[in-house]
Amino acid sequence: MSQPVKTRGPEGSIEKAHNSIDTANGSIALSRRNFLKAAGVTGGGLVLGVSLTGCLSRPALQTRADTLSPNAFLQITSDNVVRFYCPRDEMGQGITTGLATIIAEELDIHPQLIEVKLAGVHADYVNPGMGIQGTGASKSVREHYTQLRQAGADTRALLIHAAAQEKGVNPKDITTDNGAIIVDGARFQFGEFAEKAAKLSLDQQVLLKPSDQFKYIGTDFGRVDAVEKSTGTAMYGIDAELPGMRYAVVKHIPVAGASIKSVNEDSIKNMPGVLHIKTLPTGVGVVAERYWQAKKAAAALEVEWELPELANVNSAQIKSDYQAALSEGGEVGVEQGDLGQGFAAATTVVESEYWAPYLAHAPMEPMNALVRVGKDDAEVWSGTQMPQPMRGLVARHAGLSADKVTVHPVYMGGAFGRRSFMSHVIEATILAKETGEPIKVVWSRESDMQNGVYRPASLMTLKAGVDENGKISAWAAKRVGGNINPDMMRTMLPAVLPGLVPEGATNFVADIIESFNESWSIDSASIEGLCENYDFPNREARHVTVNHGLPLMFWRAVGHSFTAFAKEVMIDELAEQAKLDPVDFRIANTETNPRLQNVIRLAGERMKHLEVPAGHSLGFAAHGSFESDVAQVAQVSVDSGKIRVHKVVCVIDCGRAINPDIVKGQIEGSIMFGLTAALYGDIQLENGAVKESNFHNYPILRMNESPEVEVIIVKNDDAPTGAGEPGLPPIAPAVANAVYQATGQRLRSLPLTLA
Amino acid sequence: MIEFTLNGQVVQTDDTPDTPLLWVVRDTFKLKGSKFGCGAALCGACTMHIEGAAVKTCVLPVSAVAGKSITTIEGIGTPDTMSAMQAAWAEQGVPQCGYCQSGQIMAATALLSNNPNPSDGDIEQAMSGNICRCGCYPRIMQAIKSVAVQSQKDAAEVASISKATEVFL
Known part of the structure; x- marks a missing residue:
C-alpha cells in the first residue's frame, strides 16, 4: 500500500519544521x-x-x-x-x-x-x-x-x-x-x-x-x-507534523444530526494511498498516506445517510416559523417600570420588525487537528479557544484520564468563536486511537462552511414610544430564535466532565438546559443588547425559543451582533418620526450612561466636521458591549443598488488601552468583519443542508471594498474593558442608517439589500 | 518524478501530477509558510511566485510547474533577513491572526516588482484576490505604500548619485 517516497527538499527545511515544535514542555516559542x-x-x-x-x-x-x-x-x-x-x-x-x-x-x-x-x-x-x-x-x-x-x-x-x-x-x-x-x-x-x-x-x-x-x-x-x-514562520495547528503521521479527510454528514446508513468501502479502497476507512460521529474518515490522496478518496466514497428532521427544513420555513411564533407572549427576560404608562405618555410610537440570518465564522485556517494516541498517553496540536476542554475531549475519546493528555498550544488562524467547537479534534482522536497512528485531520473550506456551528438567526420586534420631551418613554422588545447555551453545553460538558460520565448523560443535561431556555429561563446571549444602553425607564424584553436543530455557537460579539442592529435602526426611526436629530436624541436618552453618552457626543462632533463628497451620506450608531462603549459614523454611497462604505469613524471607550495600536487594529478588524455580515453574510438552508460552500457564495469583504477607518480612543485611566468585539455591533446599523439617508429605504433585514 | 526549482534549489517529487503545488510544497518539502485557505483559488492564502508572477497554488497541479522556478514566503526573507515588504508588514503591525499574510506579502511583492509606484486603486486591484478575515486591509495598504515610497526614494537617490558621478566624470 505504501509507495516509496523519494524526495529531496531545500536543505534544512525539514529540520526547521520539526524544530519549531518544542514537544518537551508543550509550548512553542513565540x-x-x-x-x-x-x-x-x-x-x-x-x-x-x-x-x-x-x-x-x-x-x-x-x-x-x-x-x-x-x-x-x-x-x-x-x-x-x-x-x-x-x-x-x-x-x-x-x-x-x-x-x-x-x-x-x-x-x-x-x-x-x-x-x-x-x-x-x-x-x-x-x-x-x-x-x-x-x-x-x-x-x-x-x-x-x-x-x-x-x-x-x-x-x-x-x-x-x-x-x-x-x-x-x-x-x-x-x-x-x-x-x-x-x-x-x-x-x-x-x-x-x-x-x-x-x-x-x-x-x-x-x-x-x-x-x-x-x-x-x-x-x-x-x-x-x-x-x-x-515571514511564514509562525506555527498554526495545520503546520504540525509527527513522524509516521497519516492524513485524514472526513466525508461529512450532509445535514447536522444525520448519521451513516451504509458505507461502500469498495468504492475507494483500491485508490492510491488509502489506508483506513472509519465511521465517525460526524461522517466517514478516510485515512491516507498523503493529504491529496485522502481528499480524492473521500470525495469518491459512496455513503448512504440517515437524515434527521432538519432535512425537511428550508430557510423560508425557518423564517415563517419565527413569524408565527411572534404571536406568542414568550418568556420575560427584562422588565422595568410600567410599559402601559410609558406608551400612554408617548407622542410618537413606532413598531418595526428586524431580521438577522445565520452566519458562519469562516476563519482563514480551516479546522484541523493532529492527534497521537499512545497506550498510556496522548497529545494534540490544534488551535483552540478552549484548550482545557480540548484536553478533556481527547481524553474522553482516547479512553485516558485528562492528565495523560498533552495539549501543544499553537496559533489560531482566526477563531471568532468558531474554535470553541471541536468536532475535528474528536475525529482525529477516534481515528488515532482506532488506527494506532498519529492522525492529522484537515477540513476543506466546504466542510468548514457546511459542517460548523453558526451565529443564530433572529427575528426581532421593537415597539417604542417617545414623549413630548424627546425621551424614550416605552421600549418593548421581543426576539424569536434559537439559543447558543444548550449547544455550547453539548460541546463543553463531555469535555469538562470526566470520561466515566457517559455522553448520553451529558447530552441529557444539555437537553434539560434547552428545555429551561424554552420554558422559564432565557439564555442571556439571545437578548443581550436588545434593551440596554439607553435610559429606558419603562422597558421589557421577551423571548420565544424556536429551534430547528442547526448547531449554534458564539460568533464575534455574540448576541450584540444582531441586537444592536435592531436597536440602533429603531433609535434612528424614532428620532426621524419625532423629528429629532439622531445624535442629539441619543445624547438626550443616555443620561444614566455617561460613558456611552460621551462617545456619542465625540462621534457626533466628528460627524459634523467630516467632509462629505456629493452623493455620499452619513449614518450613526452607538452600542455598549463587553463593558466598552462605541459610537460609529458610516459614510456610504449607493450606486445602481450597490452599497459602498467609504469611511467609518469609530470612537471607543475601553478604559485604559494597554496597546492603543492593537486596540485600533481590533476596531478596524471588527468593522471589516461586521461589514462582511452587513453586506453579504447569509447562511441559507436547503433541505437542512447549508447551501453556501466557499468564498464565491459566502463572500468576505475584500480590500477593494473596504473603507478607510478612523479610530478615536477615549483617554480613560479606568481599568481596561473589552476590545476584540465591541467595535462590531454598531457598524451594520450605522450603514443601514446611512443607506436610509441616501435612498429613503429603511432596511431592517440583514444582509442589507436594496429594493 | 516532477522536477522544479524551489527557492533557488532544484527539487524532485513523486507526488501524483494532479497534486496541487501547495500540498507538495507544504507536505513533501515541509515549507509551511504558504497556507491552505479555500482550495478553490478564491482567498489567496496559498500565493507563491512562479517565474516571478503571483499565482494561487491550491488548485495548480504540480505537473504544471515542471521545470519552472517557484518562490515561497520562505524564499523572500527570514526573520533575520526580512525583505523590505516583510519588514514593512512587521513595522506597520499588519498581521493579526497572520494566517493569510504570507499570501498577502507574496501578492504585494509581485505587485511592486511589476509596478513600483502603484496608485491606491492599483493596490486595491492587485490585492483584491487575497482575503483577510481579520480585516487588516488598511494596514496592508499602508505597508505597501511605505515600501513603494521608500523604493522611489532609493531610486531617486541612486539616480541623483549616478547623475552627480556623471558630472564629475
Whole structure:
C-alpha cells in the first residue's frame, strides 16, 4: 500500500519544521529577541514563582533541583532569558502582546525583550472570568490585568531582595530599569540574581505601580508576533507534523444530526494511498498516506445517510416559523417600570420588525487537528479557544484520564468563536486511537462552511414610544430564535466532565438546559443588547425559543451582533418620526450612561466636521458591549443598488488601552468583519443542508471594498474593558442608517439589500 | 518524478501530477509558510511566485510547474533577513491572526516588482484576490505604500548619485 517516497527538499527545511515544535514542555516559542540569543545556552536557570494552585498539583512550569517557581507566568534563567507563559490563546487579537505588556510593566522590562510562550493546559492558567481555561468574550485583558501586574511586581521584588543581599545594600536603595537592577548606579541583568532570588520568598504581595509611572502600558511598540507572522514562520495547528503521521479527510454528514446508513468501502479502497476507512460521529474518515490522496478518496466514497428532521427544513420555513411564533407572549427576560404608562405618555410610537440570518465564522485556517494516541498517553496540536476542554475531549475519546493528555498550544488562524467547537479534534482522536497512528485531520473550506456551528438567526420586534420631551418613554422588545447555551453545553460538558460520565448523560443535561431556555429561563446571549444602553425607564424584553436543530455557537460579539442592529435602526426611526436629530436624541436618552453618552457626543462632533463628497451620506450608531462603549459614523454611497462604505469613524471607550495600536487594529478588524455580515453574510438552508460552500457564495469583504477607518480612543485611566468585539455591533446599523439617508429605504433585514 | 526549482534549489517529487503545488510544497518539502485557505483559488492564502508572477497554488497541479522556478514566503526573507515588504508588514503591525499574510506579502511583492509606484486603486486591484478575515486591509495598504515610497526614494537617490558621478566624470 505504501509507495516509496523519494524526495529531496531545500536543505534544512525539514529540520526547521520539526524544530519549531518544542514537544518537551508543550509550548512553542513565540519570540526570541536577538539579545537573548546572544545570552547563550540556557542551563542552571531559575524559575521564579509560587504555584497558584499550591503544592497539591504539579506546578505549571517544570522546575529543576536548583530552581523555584513563584508563579506560573514568569521564568527568569541565570543566563538572563526572561520568559512569559501567556495564559490566554492567540487568535489574532494580540493577547500575547497585551498580557506581556501588563506583566512587563511591573517587572520593569521592555515587552519586546521578553520571550513569550503560549502556556500549556494547567489549573494556574484558568481564565478568572470563565472558571475554565478558555479565551473569548473580550475578557482576557480585563480578567488578567491585576493578576499579571501582581505577578510581575512580586517577581521584581524578589530580584531586588536578592540583589540587596548579594551587594549588601538596603532594598530601598535599589531601582530597576528595563531588565536591569541598578545598585549604586551600576546596572546588573535580572538573570544575575535569578538563582539567589529563587531561594527567597515574600511575606506579602508588594504594592503595584501608580499608573502615572507606566512606561509600557499605553504605548505602541509593535506586536511580539509580528516578525513570525510576516515571514511564514509562525506555527498554526495545520503546520504540525509527527513522524509516521497519516492524513485524514472526513466525508461529512450532509445535514447536522444525520448519521451513516451504509458505507461502500469498495468504492475507494483500491485508490492510491488509502489506508483506513472509519465511521465517525460526524461522517466517514478516510485515512491516507498523503493529504491529496485522502481528499480524492473521500470525495469518491459512496455513503448512504440517515437524515434527521432538519432535512425537511428550508430557510423560508425557518423564517415563517419565527413569524408565527411572534404571536406568542414568550418568556420575560427584562422588565422595568410600567410599559402601559410609558406608551400612554408617548407622542410618537413606532413598531418595526428586524431580521438577522445565520452566519458562519469562516476563519482563514480551516479546522484541523493532529492527534497521537499512545497506550498510556496522548497529545494534540490544534488551535483552540478552549484548550482545557480540548484536553478533556481527547481524553474522553482516547479512553485516558485528562492528565495523560498533552495539549501543544499553537496559533489560531482566526477563531471568532468558531474554535470553541471541536468536532475535528474528536475525529482525529477516534481515528488515532482506532488506527494506532498519529492522525492529522484537515477540513476543506466546504466542510468548514457546511459542517460548523453558526451565529443564530433572529427575528426581532421593537415597539417604542417617545414623549413630548424627546425621551424614550416605552421600549418593548421581543426576539424569536434559537439559543447558543444548550449547544455550547453539548460541546463543553463531555469535555469538562470526566470520561466515566457517559455522553448520553451529558447530552441529557444539555437537553434539560434547552428545555429551561424554552420554558422559564432565557439564555442571556439571545437578548443581550436588545434593551440596554439607553435610559429606558419603562422597558421589557421577551423571548420565544424556536429551534430547528442547526448547531449554534458564539460568533464575534455574540448576541450584540444582531441586537444592536435592531436597536440602533429603531433609535434612528424614532428620532426621524419625532423629528429629532439622531445624535442629539441619543445624547438626550443616555443620561444614566455617561460613558456611552460621551462617545456619542465625540462621534457626533466628528460627524459634523467630516467632509462629505456629493452623493455620499452619513449614518450613526452607538452600542455598549463587553463593558466598552462605541459610537460609529458610516459614510456610504449607493450606486445602481450597490452599497459602498467609504469611511467609518469609530470612537471607543475601553478604559485604559494597554496597546492603543492593537486596540485600533481590533476596531478596524471588527468593522471589516461586521461589514462582511452587513453586506453579504447569509447562511441559507436547503433541505437542512447549508447551501453556501466557499468564498464565491459566502463572500468576505475584500480590500477593494473596504473603507478607510478612523479610530478615536477615549483617554480613560479606568481599568481596561473589552476590545476584540465591541467595535462590531454598531457598524451594520450605522450603514443601514446611512443607506436610509441616501435612498429613503429603511432596511431592517440583514444582509442589507436594496429594493 | 516532477522536477522544479524551489527557492533557488532544484527539487524532485513523486507526488501524483494532479497534486496541487501547495500540498507538495507544504507536505513533501515541509515549507509551511504558504497556507491552505479555500482550495478553490478564491482567498489567496496559498500565493507563491512562479517565474516571478503571483499565482494561487491550491488548485495548480504540480505537473504544471515542471521545470519552472517557484518562490515561497520562505524564499523572500527570514526573520533575520526580512525583505523590505516583510519588514514593512512587521513595522506597520499588519498581521493579526497572520494566517493569510504570507499570501498577502507574496501578492504585494509581485505587485511592486511589476509596478513600483502603484496608485491606491492599483493596490486595491492587485490585492483584491487575497482575503483577510481579520480585516487588516488598511494596514496592508499602508505597508505597501511605505515600501513603494521608500523604493522611489532609493531610486531617486541612486539616480541623483549616478547623475552627480556623471558630472564629475
